[in-house]
Amino acid sequence: MNLGAIEAGGTKFVCAVGNEQGEFIQRVSFPTTTPEETMGKVIDFFQNYSLSAIGIGSFGPVDLNVDSPQYGYITMTPKVQWQKFDIFGALKKHFHIPIGFDTDVNAAAFGEKVWGAGSDVNSCIYMTVGTGIGVGAVVEGKLLHGLTHPEMGHILVRRHPSDQYEGKCPYHKDCLEGLAAGPAISERWGKAGVELQGRAEVWEMEADYLAQALVNYILILSPERIILGGGVMKQLQLFPLIRKRVQELLNGYVHHAAILSSINEYIVPPGLGDNAGISGALALANKAKNTDI
Amino acid sequence: MNLGAIEAGGTKFVCAVGNEQGEFIQRVSFPTTTPEETMGKVIDFFQNYSLSAIGIGSFGPVDLNVDSPQYGYITMTPKVQWQKFDIFGALKKHFHIPIGFDTDVNAAAFGEKVWGAGSDVNSCIYMTVGTGIGVGAVVEGKLLHGLTHPEMGHILVRRHPSDQYEGKCPYHKDCLEGLAAGPAISERWGKAGVELQGRAEVWEMEADYLAQALVNYILILSPERIILGGGVMKQLQLFPLIRKRVQELLNGYVHHAAILSSINEYIVPPGLGDNAGISGALALANKAKNTDI
Numbered sequence: 232m233n234l235g236a237i238e239a240g241g242t243k244f245v246c247a248v249g250n251e252q253g254e255f256i257q258r259v260s261f262p263t264t265t266p267e268e269t270m271g272k273v274i275d276f277f278q279n280y281s282l283s284a285i286g287i288g289s290f291g292p293v294d295l296n297v298d299s300p301q302y303g304y305i306t307m308t309p310k311v312q313w314q315k316f317d318i319f320g321a322l323k324k325h326f327h328i329p330i331g332f333d334t335d336v337n338a339a340a341f342g343e344k345v346w347g348a349g350s351d352v353n354s355c356i357y358m359t360v361g362t363g364i365g366v367g368a369v370v371e372g373k374l375l376h377g378l379t380h381p382e383m384g385h386i387l388v389r390r391h392p393s394d395q396y397e398g399k400c401p402y403h404k405d406c407l408e409g410l411a412a413g414p415a416i417s418e419r420w421g422k423a424g425v426e427l428q429g430r431a432e433v434w435e436m437e438a439d440y441l442a443q444a445l446v447n448y449i450l451i452l453s454p455e456r457i458i459l460g461g462g463v464m465k466q467l468q469l470f471p472l473i474r475k476r477v478q479e480l481l482n483g484y485v486h487h488a489a490i491l492s493s494i495n496e497y498i499v500p501p502g503l504g505d506n507a508g509i510s511g512a513l514a515l516a517n518k519a520k521n522t523d524i
Numbered sequence: 525m526n527l528g529a530i531e532a533g534g535t536k537f538v539c540a541v542g543n544e545q546g547e548f549i550q551r552v553s554f555p556t557t558t559p560e561e562t563m564g565k566v567i568d569f570f571q572n573y574s575l576s577a578i579g580i581g582s583f584g585p586v587d588l589n590v591d592s593p594q595y596g597y598i599t600m601t602p603k604v605q606w607q608k609f610d611i612f613g614a615l616k617k618h619f620h621i622p623i624g625f626d627t628d629v630n631a632a633a634f635g636e637k638v639w640g641a642g643s644d645v646n647s648c649i650y651m652t653v654g655t656g657i658g659v660g661a662v663v664e665g666k667l668l669h670g671l672t673h674p675e676m677g678h679i680l681v682r683r684h685p686s687d688q689y690e691g692k693c694p695y696h697k698d699c700l701e702g703l704a705a706g707p708a709i710s711e712r713w714g715k716a717g718v719e720l721q722g723r724a725e726v727w728e729m730e731a732d733y734l735a736q737a738l739v740n741y742i743l744i745l746s747p748e749r750i751i752l753g754g755g756v757m758k759q760l761q762l763f764p765l766i767r768k769r770v771q772e773l774l775n776g777y778v779h780h781a782a783i784l785s786s787i788n789e790y791i792v793p794p795g796l797g798d799n800a801g802i803s804g805a806l807a808l809a810n811k812a813k814n815t816d817i
Contacts, residue, residue: 292779307779354670370663370670377647377663377746379780386740387773389682402777447679451744453670480680484695486585486600487672 234520235277235285235326236512239318240335241310244269246276249513253346258509266316274325286331286515288338288508289318295333295380303332331519333367335508337374339501340367341518342511343458347502352455356448357507358383359461360441364408368452375452384408388443391436394419411440413463424463437463438472445473445498446480449490460501467500474498527813528570528578528619529805532611533628534603537562539569542806546639551802559609567618579624579808581631581801582611588626588673596625622815624808626660628801630667632794633660634811635804636751640795645748649741650800651676652754653734657701661745668745677701681736684729687712704733706756717756730756731765738766738791739773742783753794760793767791 233256238245240263247258257280261272277285290308294301303319319332333341340349340357349355349369358366364384368375375381385406396419398405399412409415417423420433427433445457459470474494481490489497501507526549531538533556540551550573554565570578583601587594596612612625626634633642633650642648642662651659657677661668668674678699689712691698692705702708710716713726720726738750752763767787774783782790794800 370668371666373664375663375745378742378748378782379746379778381746382743382778385777386743387682387736389680402775403773443680447740448744449671450675450679451741452668453672453674455671480696482695484678485672485675489671 232283233280234513234516235280235282236509236516237273237285237287237289237322238335238338238508238512239263239287239289240508241290241308244273245509246273247509247513248277248280248282251517253342253510253513255509255513263310265312266318266321270318270321274322277326282326282328282516284329284331284516284520285322285326286338286512286517286519287318287322288333288335288512288515291334292379292382293318293332293334295376329516329519329522331512331515333374333515334365334380336365336367337380338367338511338515339460339507340369340458340511341374341514342503342507342509343501344369344372345514345517346510347507348458348499349456350502354452354454355456355458356383356452356454357458357460357501358441358444360412360459360463361461362413364412364444364461366448368454370452383444383448384412386444386447388440391439393432394436407440407444411437411444411463416463424466428466428468434466434468434472437466438469438476441469442473442476442480445477449477449481449485455489457498458501458507459498460505460507464500470498470500525576526573527806527809528573528575529802529809530566530578530580530582530615531628531631531801531805532556532580532582533801534583534601537566538802539566540802540806541570541573541575544810546635546803546806548802548806556603558605559611559614563611563614567615570619575619575621575809577622577624577809577813578615578619579631579805579810579812580611580615581626581628581805581808584627585672585675586611586625586627588669622809622812624805624812626667626808627658627673629658629660630673631660631804631808632753632800633662633751633804634667634807635796635800635802636794637662637665638807638810639803640800641751641792642749643795647745647747648749648751649676649745649747650751650753650794651734651737653705653752653756654754655706657705657737657754659741661747663745676737676741677705679737679740681733684732686725687729700733700737704730704737704756709756717759721759721761727759727761727765730759731762731769734762735766735769735773738770742770742774742778748782750791751794751800752791753798753800757793763791763793
């Protein structure tokens with residue numbers, strides 16, 4: 232039997248049908264409008280298939296506490312119509328099958344763990360740098376949850392000495408996302424990232440911020456691989472700059488070959504390319520089917 | 525049958541015999557001299573007891589990779605005689621019983637999880653602020669390991685605007701440990717912490733650094749409880765300052781009652797007081813016994 236996968240984003244929803252090997256047989260996408268309209272289309276699409284489980288990777292924040300009365304809700308998104316929307320329940324009402332549910336970045340991290348650049352390790356993180364910065368983590372094969380889901384995109388970083396830009400995060404101004412997500416790059420330099428390709432100082436600064444974040448993730452979580460995706464990471468010149476800066480900042484303290492000598496295989500692009508999110512939702516469906524949650 | 529516990533520190537070794545309920549029947553301590561002399565005393569002590577398992581919480585860094593040929597070694601400590609010393613093997617040679625092995629702070633975190641301030645949650649972190657800063661983490665009941673063990677004491681923090689002190693970490697100068705461990709406090713202010721009790725600016729700055737670290741731990745690991753111990757945390761005036769600063773820095777972003785309204789029960793002193801480390805070693809012994817590792 233097939234599996235359903237939903238990558239629920241703030242701009243668009245991608246829905247797909249695939250199998251346990253991570254292969255897709257069908258895929259559609261809709262713009263994210265109201266919950267009623269968008270979820271109506273999602274339900275219509277999946278009703279054409281016989282599915283054994285569905286997986287959702289959702290924009291958020293979301294409630295992932297299975298003991299909470301709001302489990303499966305999108306909680307306090309700036310998209311007002313989606314605030315406190317029970318996305319898990321809306322599906323569960325129509326499909327009486329196991330439904331896996333997690334954040335979009337956790338789904339992507341899980342997809343990379345199962346079928347992508349993390350398939351040979353037990354723990355990895357997936358970071359997307361785009362209109363926001365999100366990070367999902369797999370620890371010993373399981374997605375990392377705790378008090379809530381991690382929100383690693385908002386960690387505190389040190390301001391680059393030549394950066395005068397105040398930062399764009401509505402909560403923290405100059406946290407990582409406020410200084411290093413796509414909108415911060417274009418506001419700081421007055422142009423979109425793609426138009427700044429030849430400007431070395433742009434990418435040196437961006438690499439410094441992202442490397443600071445990775446250093447803290449390494450020291451706190453000790454992942455076995457770091458996977459970097461999202462629109463900003465299409466600027467592939469960032470990879471060598473980030474790797475070098477991570478080594479400089481750690482300064483030999485984490486005494487492991489992955490960092491000291493094999494960093495090109497430690498900090499890598501997604502194995503699934505732009506499919507990490509939807510493949511991760513498929514992997515969540517597969518896991519839900521096997522654990523019946 | 526009894527369990528053995530070893531808190532292997534750079535200054536002294538504490539050895540104890542206890543039971544599965546975390547109760548001790550005997551305890552001794554020796555100064556840390558050479559591996560031969562110190563381990564000789566450890567072995568002599570335990571040979572008086574019939575033990576079903578031993579647990580070790582060790583200073584480090586240590587190798588925790590069970591597939592590594594150096595599993596159970598202290599690796600690159602500044603204490604030259606202990607570099608590449610096989611502490612696990614030295615015990616295993618004399619005691620043919622399960623031996624649990626982890627870092628000192630991971631042991632303390634595990635002790636607090638099993639018998640202390642984290643016994644009602646699934647995930648917690650234990651941070652000790654003393655001559656160094658170390659942090660252990662329990663995620664869904666298990667100690668957090670990855671590429672290596674986490675080294676959260678060395679994360680990057682933002683310099684406090686009125687701090688001119690260069691920082692004391694030999695690797696990173698002004699990382700968290702370099703700015704906020706006990707030796708940094710006394711070098712910056714010219715007096716030991718205990719003599720600075722009435723100086724508000726000392727503790728406001730210290731709380732800022734520790735709160736920055738906790739904010740990053742919260743955003744990255746999402747622990748259900750944060751336990752703060754060690755010599756510097758005997759300055760109990762730090763607790764309310766740290767809690768307030770954590771709330772200010774997060775600015776409502778992590779929308780959970782633990783942080784917004786119950787932070788006094790979220791950031792807490794150790795339930796086991798100064799026994800977190802040795803109790804944790806006992807908990808490691810108990811776990812080793814049950815899993816036969």
